[in-house]
Amino acid sequence: MTTQAPPPQRVTGPQRWQEPLDAAMTDELVDRLLGVAPFRQMDPAAFPGSTPLRGLLQNDTRITRRAAGELLVREGEYGDTAFLLLDGRARVALDSLSAEAVGLQEGQARRGWASAIARTLATVLGPERSPETRRKIDARSVPERQSLFVQDVPGVLNEKRTATLSPGEVFGELAVLTRSPRTATVFAETDLVVLEIRWQGLRDLMRYTPAWRAHIDELYRTNSLRVHLRATPVLMRLNDDALERVAAAISMETFGSFDWRDVPPDPDAIDPLDRVKREPLVVEQGDPIDAALLVRSGFARVSLRHGEGRRTVAYHGKGAVLGAEALFAGAGKWETAIHAVGYLDVLRLPADVFRKEVAPTFKQRDRARRAAPETLPAQTLDYLVDRRLMNGAEAMVIDLDRCTRCDDCVRACAATHDGNPRFVRQGPTHNGLQFANACMHCVDPVCMIGCPTGAIHRDPQTGVVRINDSTCIGCSVCATACPYNNIQMVEIRAAGGAIVFDETTGQPLLRAAKCDLCSDQPTGPACQHACPHDALARIDLSEPGSLTALAAR
Amino acid sequence: MPLRVRTQRRLINTALLGCVVIGLYAWADWLDASLARDAHATGYLLYGAIGLLAAYNLRKKLTGLPLGSSRFWMQAHAYIGLATAPLFALHLGWRAPDGWLEATLAGCFVATFTSGVIGLYLTRTVPKQLARTGQQYVYERVPSLRSRVAAEAREAVLGGVRATGATTLADLYADRLHGFFNRPRSLAYAIAPSGAARKRLFGELTASRRLLTDAERRAAERLFALIRQKDDLDFHAARQGLLKKWVFVHLALTFALLILGALHGVLALAMQGAAA
Numbered sequence: 001m002t003t004q005a006p007p008p009q010r011v012t013g014p015q016r017w018q019e020p021l022d023a024a025m026t027d028e029l030v031d032r033l034l035g036v037a038p039f040r041q042m043d044p045a046a047f048p049g050s051t052p053l054r055g056l057l058q059n060d061t062r063i064t065r066r067a068a069g070e071l072l073v074r075e076g077e078y079g080d081t082a083f084l085l086l087d088g089r090a091r092v093a094l095d096s097l098s099a100e101a102v103g104l105q106e107g108q109a110r111r112g113w114a115s116a117i118a119r120t121l122a123t124v125l126g127p128e129r130s131p132e133t134r135r136k137i138d139a140r141s142v143p144e145r146q147s148l149f150v151q152d153v154p155g156v157l158n159e160k161r162t163a164t165l166s167p168g169e170v171f172g173e174l175a176v177l178t179r180s181p182r183t184a185t186v187f188a189e190t191d192l193v194v195l196e197i198r199w200q201g202l203r204d205l206m207r208y209t210p211a212w213r214a215h216i217d218e219l220y221r222t223n224s225l226r227v228h229l230r231a232t233p234v235l236m237r238l239n240d241d242a243l244e245r246v247a248a249a250i251s252m253e254t255f256g257s258f259d260w261r262d263v264p265p266d267p268d269a270i271d272p273l274d275r276v277k278r279e280p281l282v283v284e285q286g287d288p289i290d291a292a293l294l295v296r297s298g299f300a301r302v303s304l305r306h307g308e309g310r311r312t313v314a315y316h317g318k319g320a321v322l323g324a325e326a327l328f329a330g331a332g333k334w335e336t337a338i339h340a341v342g343y344l345d346v347l348r349l350p351a352d353v354f355r356k357e358v359a360p361t362f363k364q365r366d367r368a369r370r371a372a373p374e375t376l377p378a379q380t381l382d383y384l385v386d387r388r389l390m391n392g393a394e395a396m397v398i399d400l401d402r403c404t405r406c407d408d409c410v411r412a413c414a415a416t417h418d419g420n421p422r423f424v425r426q427g428p429t430h431n432g433l434q435f436a437n438a439c440m441h442c443v444d445p446v447c448m449i450g451c452p453t454g455a456i457h458r459d460p461q462t463g464v465v466r467i468n469d470s471t472c473i474g475c476s477v478c479a480t481a482c483p484y485n486n487i488q489m490v491e492i493r494a495a496g497g498a499i500v501f502d503e504t505t506g507q508p509l510l511r512a513a514k515c516d517l518c519s520d521q522p523t524g525p526a527c528q529h530a531c532p533h534d535a536l537a538r539i540d541l542s543e544p545g546s547l548t549a550l551a552a553r
Numbered sequence: 554m555p556l557r558v559r560t561q562r563r564l565i566n567t568a569l570l571g572c573v574v575i576g577l578y579a580w581a582d583w584l585d586a587s588l589a590r591d592a593h594a595t596g597y598l599l600y601g602a603i604g605l606l607a608a609y610n611l612r613k614k615l616t617g618l619p620l621g622s623s624r625f626w627m628q629a630h631a632y633i634g635l636a637t638a639p640l641f642a643l644h645l646g647w648r649a650p651d652g653w654l655e656a657t658l659a660g661c662f663v664a665t666f667t668s669g670v671i672g673l674y675l676t677r678t679v680p681k682q683l684a685r686t687g688q689q690y691v692y693e694r695v696p697s698l699r700s701r702v703a704a705e706a707r708e709a710v711l712g713g714v715r716a717t718g719a720t721t722l723a724d725l726y727a728d729r730l731h732g733f734f735n736r737p738r739s740l741a742y743a744i745a746p747s748g749a750a751r752k753r754l755f756g757e758l759t760a761s762r763r764l765l766t767d768a769e770r771r772a773a774e775r776l777f778a779l780i781r782q783k784d785d786l787d788f789h790a791a792r793q794g795l796l797k798k799w800v801f802v803h804l805a806l807t808f809a810l811l812i813l814g815a816l817h818g819v820l821a822l823a824m825q826g827a828a829a
Binding site: 521529530531534 | 618
């Protein structure tokens with residue numbers, strides 16, 4: 001009697017697998033990967049049918065070879081892949097390297113008077129410039145991955161502190177898991193082979209392999225936790241010993257979907273009450289306080305029960321400590337509920353450790369100051385969080401009670417961007433304020449994820465999210481990803497003004513355009529500079545106090 | 554309770570303006586007492602001030618140059634503009650202008666100054682009126698939005714007719730609503746817009762509801778929303794249009810004033826006679 005094998009189970013893989021990270025990942029390569037650590041120790045049965053281990057490796061990873069001296073990760077850049085070193089040696093620079101050393105141009109300097117006058121004359125006197133002209137039309141042919149090398153490897157090794165990375169070691173995972181800039185530069189010391197793992201795949205590997213998760217968490221604990229704790233205002237007064245004890249007591253938790261852009265921010269699409277219910281609950285109002293929660297990344301909505309729903313009373317981002325006031329006051333229960341807005345990574349510091357190590361470093365007066373409530377009305381907080389506007393670090397807010405609709409802001413923007421304004425003076429309005437459709441240079445810039453050439457990037461000096469025109473290939477990934485529709489795809493024009501078409505497809509060549517905060521202008525943002533009635537301001541909505549200050553002007 | 558930043562700024566600027574005006578009078582008295590040509594001195598100062606006020610328009614064109622924020626220029630424009638009134642009176646020597654050129658020039662100044670004051674009032678009041686509507690509209694997009702609303706209204710009514718064959722709502726539309734949706738509003742509305750038409754149409758539509766079929770009632774509900782939107786569009790077009798037309802008038806008067814003032818200055822210098 002023969003036993004028939006069960007028919008293969010047909011399941012639908014995640015949507016991201018429709019486009020594997022690297023189509024060249026063959027079954028043979030996957031088999032070889034399954035034979036090496038750490039995948040050898042992973043239990044395929046622990047993975048669900050929709051995301052099997054083999055599928056993860058086939059679709060969410062790629063194997064790349066890098067030559068000695070080649071850069072793998074640059075400090076300050078955002079990325080969507082982590083790295084597992086398979087063969088060879090790499091070096092991580094513990095000190096920051098200069099922009100020249102890592103092949104970067106220095107941050108774009110502000111123009112002086114001479115160039116400002118030249119640009120103004122060109123705008124005022126003409127001849128009319130063709131809009132959106134690209135200097136290098138052939139930039140479209142930029143390969144998916146450009147090889148960049150550290151300019152002076154021996155010099156770097158002599159002058160900077162570095163650490164060696166050996167086969168089996170993981171790096172670049174923190175930036176991927178917290179969607180933050182890379183904290184260090186890593187380059188190949190010898191010719192090497194690395195496995196790049198897409199962030200979704202890394203999260204799935206961590207979810208279904210506790211040992212792998214513990215390993216990644218341990219890496220964070222070893223490499224970055226102390227830096228984060230030192231940068232947390234509540235913990236700044238701790239001495240080194242106390243900080244060690246706090247670090248040892250901390251555990252990590254994640255709530256919500258890292259890919260929060262999948263849930264539309266427009267609350268008209270989803271009932272606001274339903275939205276709060278759908279947000280993952282971190283802490284329920286009335287639960288006993290067993291820990292203070294340090295926000296590592298993402299946003300938290302703090303709310304109070306009100307009728308059948310909840311009223312937002314505050315929101316917090318990276319660096320906040322939730323529950324500190326209650327622990328200072330000796331409260332036994334959470335007075336508010338906390339939800340993850342999109343996703344939330346927190347460090348859980350047990351209440352007894354907080355009371356023993358942190359509370360004594362604060363005097364009564366300081367505690368009272370910390371507990372001072374925000375003055376923004378609850379409905380405004382609801383509005384900002386429902387639409388995720390609190391993600392904006394440089395949001396354009398227009399006071400409609402002062403705006404005469406003269407459009408001087410739009411004209412100034414056009415005048416400083418070759419005739420094409422980079423924003424639309426429209427957008428959601430609330431309580432006499434308009435949140436215009438201009439790039440907000442978000443705290444969590446989801447538009448940067450997936451850019452194949454790294455054209456969209458955050459300026460490490462200024463924090464401005466910019467698009468490098470010469471490397472933008474017009475793929476629309478950023479424009480599609482922006483949940484606020486603040487990136488437009490515009491046609492590229494030749495010097496004479498004619499639209500440039502792709503020879504192969506016959507379609508117009510496009511490039512992404514968005515507000516660059518006039519980072520090269522001597523005046524700063526031209527829109528704000530041009531507003532005669534003090535109606536337009538660029539403010540950091542991740543800090544509720546900035547909107548309070550705007551209202552108090 | 555601490556004063557808001559803008560209130561503090563307004564108080565300080567007003568106090569400064571008062572000091573400047575007092576200083577101007579003291580200066581004119583001193584010129585008069587020293588038997589100097591005070592009309593020449595105040596004339597130069599007045600023309601210089603008007604030139605500075607007009608320079609704000611040039612500043613608006615030079616957005617890329619670090620010439621100070623437009624907000625600062627606007628503040629200076631308002632307070633210097635106010636200061637020109639007493640300076641003008643000093644220059645005239647508190648007498649009525651004589652001669653056609655002087656009278657025209659004085660009339661031009663008064664018109665420009667008055668248009669400035671009206672503009673100040675408009676820029677402080679119209680934004681609040683515009684902000685009260687449910688949606689905000691860009692002026693240039695109003696015509697296309699009006700067309701869309703009119704088309705939707707017609708389609709809603711025709712939908713009601715198609716559903717049941719009843720024409721009660723269609724008759725009301727043809728008689729009372731078609732003009733509202735498709736014709737421009739009156740000049741009186743452009744100057745002083747009111748919600749009277751909206752209220753009247755709401756009343757007529759409400760009164761006719763008991764005569765309508767279910768399908769027509771659904772169409773009528775849609776018409777309520779579209780009447781509101783059309784009225785808001787008209788309101789925005791009227792108020793924003795008023796602000797834009799005011800800027801045009803104020804600028805035209807300013808340039809006329811600059812030209813007439815220059816002519817007046819040349820003639821005054823040519824006719825000044827021998828030195829005192």
